[in-house]
Amino acid sequence: MPTEFREYDKDDIRTQYAALCYRVVRDKTQVLLITSRGTKRWIVPKGWPMAKKAPHEAALQEAKEEGGVIxxxxxxxxxxxSYMKVLSNGDEVPCIGLLFPVRVRLLRAEYPEARERKRKWFSLKKAAKKVDEPELARMIRDFDPRQLR
Incomplete structure (x- = not known):
């Protein structure tokens, strides 16, 4: 965890940057979900803010590390x-995830967290059912890459 977060009260809300990794196959949008390291729940890649990276660049970096996304x-x-994040010391802290769309060109076979996570493509409807966070599920269900332009 970044040093600046260690000094905050555990009830402070933290921000993470998340990636909605997608592709379009035969006019159908698919979303890549990964498993969390601890509970093995289906989630989107996400992480803490990074020095010298814009929020969307940090989200893309997390997608690369956690899912092998190019x-x-x-x-x-x-x-x-919103969600509760379990820290390595066992504390739960409230977080806000800022979700950025990431168009996937390629998935690497080897990536930093390949041995710690599974990854799988889902339809929008199935992906929305797999994630635990209702607000994230709604954004996945309603996602239309044609509206990004």
Whole structure:
């Protein structure tokens, strides 16, 4: 965890940058979900702000590390969602995820967290049912890459 977060009260709300990784196959949009390291729930890649990276660049970096994604992130977020994050010390902290669309060009076979996570493509409807956060599920269900232009 970044040093600046260690000094905050555990009830402070933190921000993470998240990637909605997608592709279009035969006019159908698919979303790439990954499993969390701890609980193995289906989630989108996300992480803490990074020095010298814009929020959408940080989201893309997390998608690369956590899912092997090579692609392009839009600088305009789709929206926000809330969740509780379990830290390595066991504390739960409230977080807001800022979700950026990432068009996937390629998935690498080898990537930093390949041995720690699974990844899988889902239809929008199925992906929305797999994630636990209602606000994230709504953004996935309503996602239309044609509206990004």
């Amino acid at each position: 692609g392009r992130a839009s600088a305009k977020p789709l929206g926000t969602y």
